[in-house]
Amino acid sequence: MSLTQGTPATTGAPAPAQAAAAVLPADGRRTGSRPGRARRGRKPASNARSSKTMFWLIAPFLVLVFLFSYLPLAGWATAFYDYKPALGLTGSEFVGLQWFEMLVSSPAQLQQLGQVLANTLAMSFLGFATSLLPVFFAMLLNEIRAPWFRNAVQTLTTLPNFISWVLVYLIAFSLFSTTGLVNSVLGDWGLITTPLKFLDTDQHVWLTMLLWSLWKGLGWGAIMYLAAITSIDPALYESARIDGANRFQLMRYITFPQLMPTYVVLLVLSIANMLNNGMEQFYVFQNAFNKEYIQVLDLYVYNIGITGNSLSMATALGMLKSLISVALLVAANAVAKRARGTSII
């Protein structure tokens, strides 16, 4: 029992941040779709009974959110024990803050943690820096006139999103291993004598990881913007055309600014997720050579908890991460409030 409580926290689900992220879209949907129905239901009847009905409608989701986002927080208790699965939490020794102290006990520990944080933030900031790419991609895609070509491009770029990282690695391996396609072709052409090391090297790890995640996520990321583009008021385009705007000016002065609200919301949400770059990608690509630069926080938690079998310490690390995530969300929200006058919470 205790393990399952521990696992979500251990494997790095930063419960509050995720909970917040999980609640928010739900909230958005509720406020987005319900007012109409609610108003229709409330105004004529306007009694307590219908709001009770409404409550029962959302109750299952509240229960699910509680079960999967809040209940696992009980697993945080693991961080204060020397948890041994065979003995259960009750049978394990209470050690207080030992694991937290150990995380910061020596310069080498701090240095390792620092490197992990650097990797995490680097991957996140590279992600932010490239987060406009899906916007541009969607805008350009939208300008394609031939529907068959647009659909083909969209399908082909969206498809990689549905390929698991394990398969992506398989592709990467058959292309870029020492005996992979690229090295064989280059070798056959006489361009290289020793195989180039693409996968087992500590050079440009951040960059290659970014390219892989862009390849996988670009088309998918553009979908939301494509949807946003369709909801832009056609009157804006018409009046601009009457004023003599050409296609690029339409993109520059109408489409782009109209997409900004969507972009900012997504950006703020991703800031709260700054410490969660997920671990699948890094897990499949990691090896002894790139480990120093590929180990992001989630992967570090996994490596300590599951590979290294120190479940309690990994939980402690996961807790710290959750706290930082909450702080980041609050900070990002404050910035957004000041800059745009609206809060996302």
Place this chain on the structure above:
Amino acid sequence: MNSRKVAAALVLPLVGALSLTACTGPGTDEEVAETVSIDQDWSQADPITIDVFDGLANYMGTQSGWFGKVVKDKFNMELNVIAPNVAGGGDTLYNTRVAGGDLGDLIVVDKGEKLDELIEGGLVLDASPYVDSMANATAFDAALDKLNEGKDGVFGFPTAVSSIKPTEPSEGLEPTFGPYLRWDLYAEAGYPEIGTLEDLLPVLEDMQEANPEAENGQKAYAISLFKDWDGNMMVMGKQPTTLYGYDEMGFVLAKADGSDYQSIVDTDSEYVRALRFYFDANQRGLVDPESTTQNYDTMFSKYQNGQVLLSWWPWLGQSAYNTEQNMADGKGFQLAPMADQQIFSYGAEVYGGKQVLAIGAGAEDPARIAAFIDWLYSPEGVNMNSSQTGAAAGPQDLTWEIGENGEPALTEFGNQVFLGGGADVPAEWGGGAYTDGVSTLNVSTVLPKDVDPDTGFPYNYTFWPSYQEKVANPLTEDWGARMGDAASAMEYLQDNDQLLVAPGSSFTAPADTSEIETIRSQVKASIIEHSWKMVFAKDDAEFDALLTSMQETVDGLGYQTVLDFDMANAQAQNDARVAVANEFG
């Protein structure tokens, strides 16, 4: 029980994590009587399937084939093998099942920390009621008593027990470790002399130059590495140290005779020497560039194809490449005569090996499992069960028989199975390929080198005179002629005083405290990471820089604490070795 689990799984999302407590140990309802006899005809009992959590198994699923049929006929029982090795992810499967309160009905697990933890957590059954009637298992009472010493009952049954002296090697005709070269290529190179480890490099270079491509057209390399088994250190880095009598105890390399203890990260340690050996080899172009990404299976198939020329283990190089056909052509892996080698050998374990058999606390029919365990200690059980890697001969009258001279000999079918590349089992034995039907438990209750009381010869058929006459071939003849007419690698090593036997004391290191465990896991990750980088370093300067970086990093992580702990364990292990050698040797 299965339907209950399914129901639990369906209810789970609704009732939430709290319902998980419901999964904790179904438990036996009836009280176990004082003593229970296991002596009955189990073939008439109700059919059951038991979960076997087996830390040694390399196969996951229901035991099929002839071994499955034998167990089914005898016990009306099917074995559902759960193999953490196959599942991967280290201890994840173990932790998950243990947290769920049911590890398995039959458990094969390490003694020491894990067994103690399971006993404390109430996950293994006290088998005391059954022991009295387990005649085969209690024949090894010294090991059984030692294993359960200080425990409130009989919780574990020892594996790999032996009646051989602990100062004698436990291995068969070949040691566990050794420098095994492609003997045919070594011969082509003119049998150059090999003084010490580093002298292998020029020899290997000559061999690789003379044989740049294997028969399949792929490039051949002298050395190929893999990372799957990396533990406290890079596993391929440890192997050359065994040639000088060292074995690992955490981060300590301890010499078999107790004369030396090294910290692996020391600049002049044997481990760093091994890393430098690989580094030099890589500089000479002798290391397979796929080493960094491949797994054991890929590497094994390269050995099978003749793409690798050096093996630190006979059970890798020989079992992959020394087929009957290759050996008839004079090709194969054989022990190289390295002048200064002192190869580490595990002495026979009077008190049993590292793993134990145990009955799960939630087992449905513990008496039947006890009967099964007891059967595994019987000569019939040993012959059948140890046939996967232990080289026991298999079922009598199928693979072997007692010949006219009263000595055991392989049957025609046995020859086909062990020397001819496999055969299909007759229908009365269940059909299917023989190798698909061997016991997937992969654990020997009795050491296969031990003498079968029924035949008077070892269980391991490679010791039988009838077998040794049969297998003479151009490869072994050439090797024997060069090695002073030695009949086997073991004989050569013993005659030349190149074998260092660590007496089999059955010592188990005490459990790491969680602090040490945590430091250890971080330190070993760092050591492995640095080791691989060192092997593939660009030049000497980078190699040395990485070495320094490794030493500084692990020191900062708390290496010294773990080293002190390991050092104390290594000393204690040596004391135990001395004690057992004095008592039985």
